[in-house]
Amino acid sequence: xxxxxxxxxxxxxxxxxxxxxxxxxxxxxxxxxxxxxxxxxxxxxxxxxxxxxxxxxxxxxxxxxxxxxxxxxxxxxxxxxxxxxxxxxxxxxxxxxxxxxxxxxxxxxxxxxxxxxxxxxxxxxxxxxxxxxxxxxxxxxxxxxxxxxxxxxxxxxxxxxxxxxxxxxxxxxxxxxxxxxxxxxxxxxxxxxxxxxxxxxxxxxxxxxxxxxxxxxxxxxxxxxxxxxxxxxxxxxxxxxxxxxxxxxxxxxxxxxxxxxxxxxxxxxxxxxxxxxxxxxxxxxxxxxxxxxxxxxxxxxxxxxxxxxxxxxxxxxxxxxxxxxxxxxxxxxxxxxxxxxxxxxxxxxxxxxxxxxxxxxxxxxxxxxxxxxxxxxxxxxxxxxxxxxxxxxxxxxxxxxxxxxxxxxxxxxxxxxxxxxxxxxxxxxxxxxxxxxxxxxxxxxxxxxxxxxxxxxxxxxxxxxxxxxxxxxxxxxxxxxxxxxxxxxxxxxxxxxxxxxxxxxxxxxxxxxxxxxxxxxxxxxxxxxxxxxxxxxxxxxxxxxxxxxxxxxxxxxxxxxxxxxxxxxxxxxxxxxxxxxxxxxxxxxxxxxxxxxxxxxxxxxxxxxxxxxxxxxxxxxxxxxxxxxxxxxxxxxxxxxxxxxxxxxxxxxxxxxxxxxxxxxxxxxxxxxxxxxxxxxxxxxxxxxxxxxxxxxxxxxxxxxxxxxxxxxxxxxxxxxxxxxxxxxxxxxxxxxxxxxxxxxxxxxxxxxxxxxxxxx
Ligand code: GLN
Ligand code: ZN
Numbered sequence: 001x002x003x004x005x006x007x008x009x010x011x012x013x014x015x016x017x018x019x020x021x022x023x024x025x026x027x028x029x030x031x032x033x034x035x036x037x038x039x040x041x042x043x044x045x046x047x048x049x050x051x052x053x054x055x056x057x058x059x060x061x062x063x064x065x066x067x068x069x070x071x072x073x074x075x076x077x078x079x080x081x082x083x084x085x086x087x088x089x090x091x092x093x094x095x096x097x098x099x100x101x102x103x104x105x106x107x108x109x110x111x112x113x114x115x116x117x118x119x120x121x122x123x124x125x126x127x128x129x130x131x132x133x134x135x136x137x138x139x140x141x142x143x144x145x146x147x148x149x150x151x152x153x154x155x156x157x158x159x160x161x162x163x164x165x166x167x168x169x170x171x172x173x174x175x176x177x178x179x180x181x182x183x184x185x186x187x188x189x190x191x192x193x194x195x196x197x198x199x200x201x202x203x204x205x206x207x208x209x210x211x212x213x214x215x216x217x218x219x220x221x222x223x224x225x226x227x228x229x230x231x232x233x234x235x236x237x238x239x240x241x242x243x244x245x246x247x248x249x250x251x252x253x254x255x256x257x258x259x260x261x262x263x264x265x266x267x268x269x270x271x272x273x274x275x276x277x278x279x280x281x282x283x284x285x286x287x288x289x290x291x292x293x294x295x296x297x298x299x300x301x302x303x304x305x306x307x308x309x310x311x312x313x314x315x316x317x318x319x320x321x322x323x324x325x326x327x328x329x330x331x332x333x334x335x336x337x338x339x340x341x342x343x344x345x346x347x348x349x350x351x352x353x354x355x356x357x358x359x360x361x362x363x364x365x366x367x368x369x370x371x372x373x374x375x376x377x378x379x380x381x382x383x384x385x386x387x388x389x390x391x392x393x394x395x396x397x398x399x400x401x402x403x404x405x406x407x408x409x410x411x412x413x414x415x416x417x418x419x420x421x422x423x424x425x426x427x428x429x430x431x432x433x434x435x436x437x438x439x440x441x442x443x444x445x446x447x448x449x450x451x452x453x454x455x456x457x458x459x460x461x462x463x464x465x466x467x468x469x470x471x472x473x474x475x476x477x478x479x480x481x482x483x484x485x486x487x488x489x490x491x492x493x494x495x496x497x498x499x500x501x502x503x504x505x506x507x508x509x510x511x512x513x514x515x516x517x518x519x520x521x522x523x524x525x526x527x528x529x530x531x532x533x534x535x536x537x538x539x540x541x542x543x544x545x546x547x548x549x550x551x552x553x554x555x556x557x558x559x560x561x562x563x564x565x566x567x568x569x570x571x572x573x574x575x576x577x578x579x580x581x582x583x584x585x586x587x588x589x590x591x592x593x594x595x596x597x598x599x600x601x602x603x604x605x606x607x608x609x610x611x612x613x614x615x616x617x618x619x620x621x622x623x624x625x626x627x628x629x630x631x632x633x634x635x636x637x638x639x640x641x642x643x644x645x646x647x648x649x650x651x652x653x654x655x656x657x658x659x660x661x662x663x664x665x666x667x668x669x670x671x672x673x674x675x676x677x678x679x680x681x682x683x684x685x686x687x688x689x690x691x692x693x694x695x696x697x698x699x700x701x702x703x704x705x706x707x708x709x710x711x712x713x714x715x716x717x718x719x720x721x722x723x724x725x726x727x728x729x730x731x732x733x734x735x736x737x738x739x740x741x742x743x744x745x746x747x748x749x750x751x752x753x754x755x756x757x758x759x760x761x
Pocket of ligand 1: 438440491558606608648650733734736
């Protein structure tokens with residue numbers, strides 16, 4: 001039985017790659033230094049995987065920035081705007097960084113390629129750009145070079161390449177009137193050339209990833225896959241192709257996938273264990289196909305349940321025999337941190353339930369050893385899992401009882417929106433087009449240093465509080481001066497909108513070094529939700545009531561919603577995600593009620609991650625949306641009619657989920673719309689969205705200072721689309737990444753725009 005790995009985190013256990021890239025970008029080191037660090041990381045990871053007994057060690061999973069961008073370079077899909085750079089004979093590395101990050105130098109000013117989320121992960125890839133009649137040619141030979149580099153170091157590695165159909169599907173047409181899938185005939189010869197060169201260099205096993213098979217694909221896309229792999233097989237009948245998709249079932253694509261002339265088919269049995277039965281029930285035994293069983297979770301940080309994995313493995317062996325089975329993690333380990341051994345501060349009890357990338361490879365190896373008769377390994381695993389299942393650190397009866405006692409009334413405001421709106425308008429007496437902001441104000445170096453020094457205990461709590469108080473009072477005075485209607489306290493006390501709450505809730509832990517690549521050199525360190533979530537004390541009341549006490553205007557309380565907290569954390573795998581979200585929702589509800597009690601009349605519950613939580617397959621959307629919306633409603637419904645609940649969502653399409661957004665029943669929703677020129681409002685208008693809405697009137701992602709006129713134009717467009725009395729005026733998102741001068745200019749103009757709209761009304 002072969003054991004293999006689909007990809008290893010490339011950032012390095014000490015974020016060596018991040019540091020090397022950033023130091024190269026700032027000009028402190030040379031491209032040779034960078035290449036040396038990268039080669040050292042690759043060698044270290046190959047060696048580590050060999051020590052874990054991995055038979056097919058991946059190569060080309062390494063990337064300076066992103067594997068999809070690497071593929072664009074491999075096939076020469078380099079947008080025309082970078083042509084001046086190739087003429088300048090920029091190195092391949094510099095060209096790659098220019099495409100990823102833009103290029104402003106020596107008179108050239110070329111924008112970066114777009115970035116978007118990789119399936120349902122928090123990893124972002126660089127979106128390939130396609131034009132009608134595009135020509136491809138082998139450009140970057142990185143995959144061949146890295147195979148040879150591994151060979152030289154003594155590893156017969158398995159090159160990993162993003163497959164041709166997914167590469168096209170993940171990209172975007174940049175000219176109108178053609179379908180990017182039609183480029184497959186031009187593209188495929190480059191893939192054949194790459195495979196040819198790999199085979200010539202001695203590669204025997206190649207992994208081609210077609211993760212788009214986890215989506216609902218049109219018949220033509222599935223046909224393109226059949227066609228492509230038939231041609232690949234015809235050209236290289238001797239090459240062992242591993243076809244991998246992950247994050248979902250093959251679902252309705254299964255019959256086509258099983259008919260592909262590939263040697264091994266990889267299954268994500270963590271996300272979709274049921275597909276194994278479906279496959280084994282076909283006449284697969286009569287074919288030659290081998291199965292790679294992805295039983296170890298590549299998306300989470302928990303120890304594998306060996307007993308459960310073994311049931312699947314044994315079942316497959318029963319039908320196909322050991323020789324036709326390979327074992328692997330469910331997907332590339334890119335999405336988990338490197339090494340649990342580096343975590344010295346986690347309680348040993350909890351640490352014994354966890355596994356990072358390095359430990360996951362060990363698990364794959366141990367599973368094989370158990371099959372071969374090493375029972376002691378199974379017993380040790382069962383002991384750890386049993387300890388977890390009954391641990392007092394996880395299970396809190398009051399939390400479970402409270403969630404279980406849920407009734408429909410808990411997820412409903414006392415009165416309908418119309419009644420609430422009447423009460424709130426009478427109480428608040430806000431003008432038409434009321435102005436507000438999304439929560440955070442610029443997080444200057446001073447503010448960041450303040451928090452860092454407090455964390456290092458260089459400041460006493462009293463000193464730290466005094467400094468945050470001053471920043472808060474300053475921002476309140478300034479908001480009053482320019483005439484904003486509903487103020488915020490600025491969020492100066494917060495590091496991050498999820499971490500801030502996770503640190504105060506029970507059931508969360510934080511790692512020291514649990515970094516995961518988000519995009520390029522950017523890494524995130526998601527909190528770990530390990531147990532039942534509860535709220536031992538008030539979380540935001542201190543700062544919100546402090547702020548309210550310093551103004552006669554309305555001060556908006558500011559919370560992060562349950563779905564966003566869930567989405568941006570590693571979540572426990574011993575109960576459904578919905579159950580964990582519900583627990584968080586009750587904790588947030590208590591905070592909302594506590595804020596109301598403290599005299600806060602407007603409370604915002606941010607849910608920027610609602611849309612990104614959508615399952616990959618449409619058929620699973622309804623179930624998710626039901627519990628996600630309900631969790632928000634539980635969080636929001638503990639208050640009186642006179643308390644106004646806001647929510648905020650960042651740029652996303654609303655067309656296909658508008659009824660669920662409406663079902664959240666927030667009194668006010670603020671959304672990011674300026675970059676779409678208010679087009680996103682059409683969905684709200686078509687649906688006759690009844691509640692109040694604040695479409696962002698300027699883009700906060702750039703330092704550009706918008707004039708009042710352009711915001712008036714956007715507001716007029718909004719007022720032509722939706723009833724004016726329901727409209728709010730606000731920026732697209734929080735202002736924490738901006739600088740003060742541009743923030744002051746933009747918000748001053750924003751208030752002017754609102755005043756102008758009132759005068760016209
Ligand atoms: N209240 C948060 C802020 O203003 C919202 C951030 C977000 O939407 N991502 O920063
Ligand atoms: Zn936002």
